[in-house]
Amino acid sequence: MTLTAKNICTVYIDQDVQDLPNIQPILDYFQDVPREVVDGPTAVFRRVAEAADPISAAKEILYLTKNKGAFVRKCPGTKEYTCCGYQILHIGTFCTMDCSYCVLQAYFHPPALQFFVNHEDLFAELDQVLESRNPEIRRIGTGEFTDSMIWEPWSGLSHRLVERFGRQDHAVLELKSKTVNIQGLDKLSHNRKTIMAWSVNTPEIIATQERNTAPLHARLAAAAKCESWGYPLAFHFDPMVIYPGCEEEYKKVVNLIFDHVSPENVAWISLGTFRFMPDLKAIIESRFEKSKIVYGEFITGLDNKMRYFKPLRIKLFQVMAAALKKRAPQVTAYFCMEDDEVWRKSFNRTPDLPPLLDQSAQRVCGIKSGS
Amino acid sequence: MHTPYETYWLALDSIDSQDLTFRISSAGDDESLKRSVESLGLINPPLVQESGGGMHRIISGFRRVDVCRTLDMHRIQVRVVDPAIPDQECAMLAVAENAGQRELDIMETSRALALLGPGLPWKERAGMIKDALFLSEPPNQRRMEQVESLCSMHGEILEGVAEDSIAFPIALKLHEMEEAEALAFARFFRSLALSLGKQREILTLAVEIAARDDLSCQEVLESEEVAAILNDADKDANQKAREARMHLKKARFPQITRAQETFEAEVQGLNLPKGVRLDPPANFEGQVYELRFYFKNINDLIKNHNVIIEIAEKPGLRKILDR
Numbered sequence: 055m056t057l058t059a060k061n062i063c064t065v066y067i068d069q070d071v072q073d074l075p076n077i078q079p080i081l082d083y084f085q086d087v088p089r090e091v092v093d094g095p096t097a098v099f100r101r102v103a104e105a106a107d108p109i110s111a112a113k114e115i116l117y118l119t120k121n122k123g124a125f126v127r128k129c130p131g132t133k134e135y136t137c138c139g140y141q142i143l144h145i146g147t148f149c150t151m152d153c154s155y156c157v158l159q160a161y162f163h164p165p166a167l168q169f170f171v172n173h174e175d176l177f178a179e180l181d182q183v184l185e186s187r188n189p190e191i192r193r194i195g196t197g198e199f200t201d202s203m204i205w206e207p208w209s210g211l212s213h214r215l216v217e218r219f220g221r222q223d224h225a226v227l228e229l230k231s232k233t234v235n236i237q238g239l240d241k242l243s244h245n246r247k248t249i250m251a252w253s254v255n256t257p258e259i260i261a262t263q264e265r266n267t268a269p270l271h272a273r274l275a276a277a278a279k280c281e282s283w284g285y286p287l288a289f290h291f292d293p294m295v296i297y298p299g300c301e302e303e304y305k306k307v308v309n310l311i312f313d314h315v316s317p318e319n320v321a322w323i324s325l326g327t328f329r330f331m332p333d334l335k336a337i338i339e340s341r342f343e344k345s346k347i348v349y350g351e352f353i354t355g356l357d358n359k360m361r362y363f364k365p366l367r368i369k370l371f372q373v374m375a376a377a378l379k380k381r382a383p384q385v386t387a388y389f390c391m392e393d394d395e396v397w398r399k400s401f402n403r404t405p406d407l408p409p410l411l412d413q414s415a416q417r418v419c420g421i422k423s424g425s
Numbered sequence: 426m427h428t429p430y431e432t433y434w435l436a437l438d439s440i441d442s443q444d445l446t447f448r449i450s451s452a453g454d455d456e457s458l459k460r461s462v463e464s465l466g467l468i469n470p471p472l473v474q475e476s477g478g479g480m481h482r483i484i485s486g487f488r489r490v491d492v493c494r495t496l497d498m499h500r501i502q503v504r505v506v507d508p509a510i511p512d513q514e515c516a517m518l519a520v521a522e523n524a525g526q527r528e529l530d531i532m533e534t535s536r537a538l539a540l541l542g543p544g545l546p547w548k549e550r551a552g553m554i555k556d557a558l559f560l561s562e563p564p565n566q567r568r569m570e571q572v573e574s575l576c577s578m579h580g581e582i583l584e585g586v587a588e589d590s591i592a593f594p595i596a597l598k599l600h601e602m603e604e605a606e607a608l609a610f611a612r613f614f615r616s617l618a619l620s621l622g623k624q625r626e627i628l629t630l631a632v633e634i635a636a637r638d639d640l641s642c643q644e645v646l647e648s649e650e651v652a653a654i655l656n657d658a659d660k661d662a663n664q665k666a667r668e669a670r671m672h673l674k675k676a677r678f679p680q681i682t683r684a685q686e687t688f689e690a691e692v693q694g695l696n697l698p699k700g701v702r703l704d705p706p707a708n709f710e711g712q713v714y715e716l717r718f719y720f721k722n723i724n725d726l727i728k729n730h731n732v733i734i735e736i737a738e739k740p741g742l743r744k745i746l747d748r
């Protein structure tokens with residue numbers, strides 16, 4: 055679901071950003087929504103925290119503010135599991151969609167739908183990062199603390215980002231979404247340096263656990279459209295949920311993807327089974343009463359997150375590895391936060407993950423090798 | 426608070442023991458109370474208030490009045506408060522009289538709290554509770570509300586709490602459930618002697634199995650397998666509790682428990698010498714196994730060194746490590 059004027063009940067504007075040049079078009083878009091200028095986030099947080107269901111309330115309150123910290127940050131991996139070495143471009147927080155398993159529900163206290171409007175700072179930092187040609191920063195994504203595309207209809211940010219990445223050849227931008235808000239991407243000078251990525255799941259999981267997201271066929275149709283506009287693509291099977299019959303269902307999703315798009319244009323496919331901070335369990339139980347996803351066979355992982363019992367993960371990954379090998383052997387598939395044993399037993403190898411993904415980006419997106 | 430009263434003799438027939446508005450006391454040792462009244466008389470006369478038609482309702486002293494009746498007394502000395510005194514003040518008197526005589530048990534505290542300013546804002550209630558219960562600190566709202574909810578709980582749950590077979594935090598959880606489900610748990614817990622931790626574990630296991638399999642908790646707890654364990658006359662309560670827990674654990678985590686059982690069987694097959702122990706990675710998640718042995722001196726250590734070599738050469742160990 056896109057963040058539109060229809061699903062926002064109040065726009066708060068931090069007084070520090072009210073005079074920024076890009077604020078007026080945003081306010082014009084939200085002209086019929088009540089607004090308030092605030093002196094810092096306290097009033098917003100209070101309003102959210104006082105609601106009976108702060109998580110739902112936060113999805114309807116937009117806070118336009120400044121990112122006072124770094125825009126480009128290293129993705130927080132853990133040493134116990136293999137990390138992909140991703141960089142996060144921090145454009146905002148939280149989301150208007152409502153997935154039962156969404157980690158953001160437990161991550162922010164309280165959650166807030168913040169959009170950082172100090173884009174001049176963002177682009178200044180990004181210019182610096184891209185110009186430094188740091189070999190450790192080759193893949194940058196906006197979809198870690200939010201969905202990349204919910205801000206589309208009014209922010210104009212993707213447009214600027216896509217074209218900025220199109221003017222360099224060192225790194226790729228990944229825009230990851232569960233929406234189909236791609237209208238603004240046509241005819242941009244992307245130069246194949248933006249990867250359009252979708253999180254995918256089985257139709258059953260989408261229908262039961264991913265409120266207000268686009269259905270699978272719509273996501274794949276959007277991916278096909280982006281491919282026709284020349285964009286490289288990526289897909290994330292994350293979180294995969296184990297339930298009776300899931301293996302066949304996930305295999306079908308693999309086939310459906312390649313019924314829509316061609317493997318040569320897919321930079322990577324990630325696989326990750328459902329894992330969660332222990333605090334999320336009670337949130338899911340109270341906000342998604344019918345959801346059964348927390349009743350799988352979970353253990354406490356080495357990173358203290360709950361994850362499926364390892365043999366169950368390996369079994370599902372083996373099925374996926376075989377399905378991907380059969381349908382798209384040339385596509386780079388990788389695990390998000392798994393250890394050597396899982397890699398070995400599912401893919402028969404234990405890779406150095408960041409270079410593997412960098413090479414994929416070189417092959418599919420044409421970034422230059424080396425620094 | 427100082428409420429004036431008059432002390433005089435009253436016919437027992439004019440005291441209404443059916444009006445339980447202010448009753449706080451749980452059943453107690455009526456025999457010793459009886460002996461005390463027989464030998465010393467009523468040292469502390471009950472507190473009553475005229476309730477119309479020449480009758481009096483009891484504010485404090487329900488057990489004393491009952492004992493006097495069983496002793497065939499006709500008239501007893503009472504303290505009578507003014508009929509104009511409002512109910513809320515009478516409630517304060519009832520609670521303070523009881524709390525001043527003994528430490529209230531959890532059920533008595535619950536009844537006392539239900540009497541003190543129901544429906545009033547917490548700030549007002551907190552003051553009344555502090556005064557009537559002689560608390561040194563302001564009461565904790567959440568805790569007090571939890572205790573108060575006890576007296577509206579189903580009788581079977583209350584009996585479980587009173588006999589200590591249902592822990593208070595568990596009773597609170599049961600109170601939030603549908604009655605049939607709550608009673609299934611209450612019966613289950615009352616038939617076994619379980620610690621709070623184990624009650625909590627069983628509650629979580631059963632609730633999660635039920636949610637996962639679209640069953641009611643009743644169906645989980647009253648399944649044939651559980652019934653067979655609980656009705657086995659050859660097992661004592663501890664054995665039944667252990668087996669019931671294991672059964673539920675297996676049903677909730679079938680693959681994990683199977684892996685544990687397989688591992689234990691395979692380790693058994695290694696015939697490890699006494700005092701040597703092999704543990705799997707925690708939750709079978711990591712890849713590090715632990716071999717444990719003890720030694721007192723260098724000779725012991727050297728002996729263990731040889732034992733380790735022998736273990737490492739066992740084909741059974743390879744099978745375990747290659748899982």
Ligand code: SF4
Pocket residue numbers: 148149150151152153155156157158199200201232267
């Ligand atoms: S789309 Fe992503 S960010 Fe949004 S609710 Fe779902 S999981 Fe969370």
